[in-house]
Amino acid sequence: MGVEHHGTRHRAPMxxxxxxxxxxxxxTIGHFLDEGxxxxxxxxxxxxxxLVGRALTISAPPRDNGIYRRAxxxxxxxxxxxxxxxxxxxxxxxxxxxxxxxxxxxxxxxVLDGPVTDLAELTEIKLPVFALGVSALTTRRLDLGGTIxxxxxxxxxxxxxxxxxxxxxxxxxxxPASRIxxxxxxxxxxxxxxxxxxxLLSEGKTLDDLDAIRRKA
Numbered sequence: 001m002g003v004e005h006h007g008t009r010h011r012a013p014m015x016x017x018x019x020x021x022x023x024x025x026x027x028t029i030g031h032f033l034d035e036g037x038x039x040x041x042x043x044x045x046x047x048x049x050x051l052v053g054r055a056l057t058i059s060a061p062p063r064d065n066g067i068y069r070r071a072x073x074x075x076x077x078x079x080x081x082x083x084x085x086x087x088x089x090x091x092x093x094x095x096x097x098x099x100x101x102x103x104x105x106x107x108x109x110x111v112l113d114g115p116v117t118d119l120a121e122l123t124e125i126k127l128p129v130f131a132l133g134v135s136a137l138t139t140r141r142l143d144l145g146g147t148i149x150x151x152x153x154x155x156x157x158x159x160x161x162x163x164x165x166x167x168x169x170x171x172x173x174x175x176p177a178s179r180i181x182x183x184x185x186x187x188x189x190x191x192x193x194x195x196x197x198x199x200l201l202s203e204g205k206t207l208d209d210l211d212a213i214r215r216k217a
Contacts, residue, residue: 017164017180018078021052024187026166026173031190033183038111038155038172042130045116051128051167053080053108055159055174059147062088065139067146068098074148077106080165082174084152085114092135096121103127111165111172113154130172 030037056079058071071081081102085093094110096118102110109128115135116122122129149161157174164175175183200210 017184018052018054020184020188021164021166022050024166024184024191025168025170027168027170028191028194029166029173029175029183029187032186033173036157036174036176038130038157038174039113040171041132042111042113042155042172043132044167044169045119045129045131045134046123046126047169049128049130049167049169051080051109051130051165051172053078053165054177055080055082055161055163055165057082057084057147057149057152057154057159057161059084059150059152060086060093060139061142061144061146062086063091063139064142064144064146065093065098066141066143067148068093071148072101072105072107075105075107078108080108081110081112082152082154082159082163082165083110083112083114084154085112088114088139089132090115090135091137091139092117093139094122094129094131095138096125099127099129100125109165109167111154111167128167130167 056075058067058081060067060083092115094112094116099122103125111130113132115133116129116131117135117138119134151158151160159174162177164180166173197210
């Protein structure tokens, strides 16, 4: 089933922290931070992919997708929907139509600890989505409840609304708002060092050469 592309709501201007995070891959932060990385089973559904934003948390009952409509109404452009599926790893709760509706709201991307469906459509619209896999067995609109904006656990990580989400081909990282300034500053320095290392290695330098250069600096 093809998708039609409609107009989207205007995105909110990205704040300076998000702009900086766009240039710091999660793997760079992984050199100095251990916490906040989602289970490696939660992967991008297409590549290349990149996502930064602030979390809007959702807890959805198994087999049910009814809460998603309310979540879209309560979302803001630039949000990342981070969804706890209540342990349901069989039913796909997110697909092409919902993906296009989500993109039309200006949402930056989606992270969920369950499968998705309509892989071709989600890939076509290029909405960044990270999930456990793909399934043809889908949820229903059962309206069994759930929560929006409350703390959840997704991929083994505690997530609160307002936390920062950084994700790319390598995986997903959640950074609590209370720690973001320190992580960004350390990440910026680490990224500069990585780029310099890559430049020197590309010039034919060895790792021993790099150590010697840095001892002299």
